[in-house]
Amino acid sequence: MTTTTPTRPPATDSAWRIVAGREIMVKLRDRNFIISTLTTIAIFVVAFGLSFLLGGRDGEKTVAVASNDAAAIVQAAGAGSAANGGGADEGAGSDSQPVAGSTIELSVVEVADPDAAERAVREGDADAALLGDPGAWTLVGSDGVDSDIAAAVGSVVAADALERNAATADVSVEELTAGSVVQERLLDPDGAANEGVQLIAGFVFVFLFYMAAILFGYAIANSVVEEKQSRIVEILAAAIPLRQLLVGKVVGATVLALGQMAIFVAIGLIGLTFTEYSALLPSVAGAAGWYLVLFVIGFVALACLFAVAGALATRAEDVQSTSSPLLTLIMIASFAGLFLQGTWQVIGSYVPIMSTVTMPIRLVEGTAEWWEPVIAAVITLVVAGAVMVVAERVYRRSIMQTGGKLTYRQALSLTE
Secondary structure (H helix, E strand, O other), X not given: OOOOOOOOOOOOOOHHHHHHHHHHHHHHOOHXXXXXXXXXXXXXXXXXXXXXXXXXXOEEEEEEEOOHHHHHHHHHHHHHHHHHHOOOOOOOOOOOEEOOOOOEEEEEEEOOOHHHHHHHHHOOXXXXXXXXXXXXXXXXXXXXXXXXXXXXXXXXHHHHHHHHHHOOOOOOHHHHOOOOOOEEEEOOOOHHHHHHHHHHHHHHHHHHHHHHHHHHHHHXXXXXXXXXXXXXXXXXXXXXXXXXXXXXXXXXXXXXXXXXXXXXXXHHHHHHOOOOOHHHHHHHXXXXXHHHHHHHHHHHHHHHHHHHHHHHOOOHHHHHHHHHHHHHHHHHHHHHHHHOOHHXXXXXXXXXXXXXXXXXXXXHHOOOOOOHHHHHHHHHHHHHHHHHHHHHHHHHHHOOOOOOOOOHHHHHHOOO
């Protein structure tokens, strides 16, 4: 007597991969998704392109001086650039001359003393100040010293020092070049990060996070409600566990969102190298890296909640109302995280979802220690895990209910 072993149905533990792959391929073929992605990339490229082009346009740079020697150096820098660039009339006696190798104009602002020169730089009345004496010159800037000013003044100072030192017989190379380098000093070394990059990076983080959460979140919700409304979910539920269906949708959306964010961040970092803030690239890159980490963790939780919003609805028209609490949460977390200051900013950088924006801003500012984003990521991961457990339960209990739109309380009270 022979016995036959019953055929085991195909394993469904990896069904989520099929669902995720389908979600990704459908989205990649979506014309609206492609257009929105290319449009955002074009906005970044145009913004950085304009910044690069405007940075090279003609403009006047002013240097504050407190002595005749300093004034002579600045004027000689202008005269030397006119000779090298051929852009000035010979014999011009104006204080305003083109700088060597650039399209800016350099002019002298004479003040009474070094303190007044620094005050002029600090208040924006001068782009830099040349202080000191022959052989010990220092260019003073606010949050940075303009490279064109430094190049023009530095070449004149070097030539002057070599001429003076060469007048002494039997000198070494070190003695010959002594005093030929212009030192630089900043009055506000952190000003560029705090006032420029911080603001821009903050808005970029908020824009990208808000756009991705809404774009992919609503896509998940609409996909769920369409399957529910057309009764396709009943066929899918007979073939694979509903948990696998939810995981596949979340994974697919997360992969797409992360890929899109990585492209945007890479373009932003590349574009930053062509701006005046290129020296801040290491700090911004670190902040962008943690932004991606926090974004992925937070987005997985949000994706689960958007899937629940779709499961609670019975028609596509209901998604707007079932998703409104999530939209409110995203708006508050994003924009509050951008504008919080002081102690509230520190607290917000540990609050899940809000930390996706606030912690990277603090990293750009330099006010966060290396371990703080690690703690923020752990807190977000724990909260996201709890949210996913509850969301998965609500999703399974409400996805098969077609009697009408459900509330979260009604869904939790249902039995499976």
